[in-house]
Amino acid sequence: MIDTRRLSFSIFIFFIITPLILGYPQYKLNNFFFFDPVTNNPCNETNYWTPFDQSTTCYRFVSITPDDTEEKSSITIMLDHNIALSNFTNYKSVLTKMTKNWARYNGTVNIITEKKINNLMKYESMPNETASVAPPYKIGHYCSNSKYMINGKSVNEKGYWTQTSLDESLIYAIDENGKNILAPPSRELGIRPVLEIEKSLLVADTGVIDISDIVKKAEVIKYMNEKIKYDGFIYKQLQGFTVTKDKLVYISANNDNRPKSVLYSYKLNNINNLFKKEYGTTGHGNGMTYNSKSDKVLVIGPYEYSKVYMYNGDSLVKEKEYPKEAYPQYTAIGYDYNDDLYAGHYSKKLFLADSQSMKKLYEFGVQIFEAGQDLEYYNGYTYFCTTDLSAPSKYQTYSFYKKMDNIIYVYDMNLDKNKNLLRILGD
Numbered sequence: 001m002i003d004t005r006r007l008s009f010s011i012f013i014f015f016i017i018t019p020l021i022l023g024y025p026q027y028k029l030n031n032f033f034f035f036d037p038v039t040n041n042p043c044n045e046t047n048y049w050t051p052f053d054q055s056t057t058c059y060r061f062v063s064i065t066p067d068d069t070e071e072k073s074s075i076t077i078m079l080d081h082n083i084a085l086s087n088f089t090n091y092k093s094v095l096t097k098m099t100k101n102w103a104r105y106n107g108t109v110n111i112i113t114e115k116k117i118n119n120l121m122k123y124e125s126m127p128n129e130t131a132s133v134a135p136p137y138k139i140g141h142y143c144s145n146s147k148y149m150i151n152g153k154s155v156n157e158k159g160y161w162t163q164t165s166l167d168e169s170l171i172y173a174i175d176e177n178g179k180n181i182l183a184p185p186s187r188e189l190g191i192r193p194v195l196e197i198e199k200s201l202l203v204a205d206t207g208v209i210d211i212s213d214i215v216k217k218a219e220v221i222k223y224m225n226e227k228i229k230y231d232g233f234i235y236k237q238l239q240g241f242t243v244t245k246d247k248l249v250y251i252s253a254n255n256d257n258r259p260k261s262v263l264y265s266y267k268l269n270n271i272n273n274l275f276k277k278e279y280g281t282t283g284h285g286n287g288m289t290y291n292s293k294s295d296k297v298l299v300i301g302p303y304e305y306s307k308v309y310m311y312n313g314d315s316l317v318k319e320k321e322y323p324k325e326a327y328p329q330y331t332a333i334g335y336d337y338n339d340d341l342y343a344g345h346y347s348k349k350l351f352l353a354d355s356q357s358m359k360k361l362y363e364f365g366v367q368i369f370e371a372g373q374d375l376e377y378y379n380g381y382t383y384f385c386t387t388d389l390s391a392p393s394k395y396q397t398y399s400f401y402k403k404m405d406n407i408i409y410v411y412d413m414n415l416d417k418n419k420n421l422l423r424i425l426g427d
Contacts, residue, residue, distance in 0.1 A: 027075055029066045029120070030139065032205035034058055035077075035197060037102035044203045049081070060205065064112065064139055064194070066120060074198045078112060078139065082160055082190025088171040091161055091191055099193055109193040112139075114162045114172045117180065139174070160190040230279045235262045239285040240374055242297060243268070244313045247275060249297055251285040258284040263299070265316050276316050282309055287332040287374035291355060293340060298333055306330065308358065322358050332384065334377035343377035343413060350375075350382060350411060366409070380414035 026033075036043045036058045043058035061077035068075055086094040096107035120139055159175040170182040173189055183189070227234055233254045239261070241250030249265045263278045283301035290297055295313035308330060310320040332345040335355070342353040351363035366384070373385040386407050 026202075026204045027063060027065070027068045027199060029063055029068075031063045032080060033061050033063065033077060033202040034205065035061060035202055037099070037105060037195070040103040040201070042201050042203045045205055049083075061197075061202075062139060064116065064120060072199075074196050075202075076194060077197055077202070078194045079192040082192060084191045085188040086161055086191040087188050088161065088185040091163070094191055095193065098191065105195060109195045111161065111163050111191055112194050114164045114180075117162055117174060121180070158189070160192050230262065231257060231260065233257045233260075235260075235279075240288040240300070242288040242290045244290050244297060245292065245295065247313070247316070249288065249290075249311075249316065251282065251288065251299060253284045255284070261285050261301070263311075263316070278316070278318075283307075286372075287334075289333045289335045289342070291335045291342075292337055294355070298335075298342070300330055300333060308333065331372040332375040334375045334382065336377045336379065338379060339377075341377070343375060343382045345372045345375060345384060350384065350413075352413060362413075366411075377413070380412065382411045382413050384409040384411065 034043045034045060034048055035041075038057035043056075045060075047053070047056050048058045048060050049056050060080045062080040063075055064078050065075040084094050084098045091111065095109065095111060098107075099105055099109050100107040102109065117139070159173050159181070162172045162174065164172060171185050171187070173181050173183050175181045227236075233256060235252040235254045237253045237255065239251045239253045241248065243249070246268055247265050248268060248271065249263070251261050251263050253261045259281060260279065261282045261284060263280075263282055265275045265277070266273065267275050281301075282299055286300045288297060288299050290313065296319075297311040297313050297316070299309045299311065301307055301309055306329075308322040309318055310322070311318050330344065330346040334343045335341075336343070339352075340355050341361070342355055342358065344351055344353060345366070348367065349363045349365050352361045353359060354361060371387055373387055375382055375384040377383075386409065
């Protein structure tokens with residue numbers, strides 16, 4: 001039996017919650033709806049298409065009608081995820097093949113035009129290839145829809161094509177951030193059908209979650225982040241934190257300067273006053289843990305997740321680096337006092353490692369679509385936090401895979417120690 005009273009999962013504050021389900025006004029720009037174009041029937045969120053369930057033809061669509069009125073009987077909607085690859089030269093044939101079994105459409109649906117996107121984005125003029133301005137509106141959650149399946153395999157392609165192009169030699173597309181881009185016609189991106197549909201056939205998605213009130217109530221310590229620029233960047237992303245015997249330690253990053261980060265520490269008996277900070281090459285980071293037996297803080301880094309840094313728990317001085325060869329694509333780490341072992345995640349694998357040498361003792365593969373965030377290891381169980389790759393909103397309160405977003409996977413790491421860890425990795 002796991003003693004949950006001994007678990008201290010501060011980082012899970014954003015993950016283990018009771019959702020607040022709010023009402024969702026229908027038929028407005030960016031509202032989501034379910035519809036089955038194959039059977040031409042309404043459907044709902046209980047069984048809709050995701051990479052995890054491709055057996056259904058109930059799809060989610062996003063409204064791209066900005067000025068709907070009550071008297072209108074139909075609106076324009078766009079498929080809210082990519083399920084086919086296309087480029088400027090073949091999008092018509094791909095679109096026809098993709099929608100040929102849609103009952104009332106039979107391959108005659110279209111995809112969005114650049115003019116429509118321009119109007120929806122409220123641009124005064126078409127942005128050029130170097131335009132960096134973000135649109136005031138986003139048509140769907142682009143990042144969360146970048147993952148889709150082709151022949152049973154996961155494909156990560158960002159953005160989607162429009163029907164027309166500013167330049168016939170280049171393709172006009174929408175990238176993963178909702179920005180207008182020009183791209184070579186050889187590059188394939190996702191394709192999303194656009195269709196006119198009667199409102200009576202649509203079922204509104206009511207699953208939007210707003211946890212802001214919960215987060216405010218659950219907030220114990222305000223995120224202490226100074227607004228000082230280092231090399232021109234403000235480091236305000238909380239990547240990971242841990243608690244030592246007498247300190248709170250956390251790392252802040254900035255995606256625009258991933259090799260660098262700021263490590264902060266505060267004494268628990270004087271939490272409002274900074275104990276120490278270090279700006280350096282610890283990198284983007286992702287997770288941290290505290291070894292209470294050795295009084296060491298371990299931090300993941302740098303930005304390519306190829307090293308682990310060890311800090312003295314008392315002085316917060318960096319003492320050691322575990323080299324790149326040890327753990328490529330390392331993203332999460334945890335420590336258990338009873339087993340005196342580290343658990344970690346790297347390159348789609350979970351492993352246990354010796355607490356003295358960081359030598360891997362055991363590992364096994366994990367297949368997840370989400371991004372690994374961090375983990376805790378306690379009493380033989382690993383609690384692995386993941387989130388959808390999208391982060392489209394302030395608290396990651398909604399994504400395309402709303403049933404599969406912000407998950408904690410629990411793995412039984414209790415090994416048969418009489419058989420010497422069963423899958424031991426060498427001497």
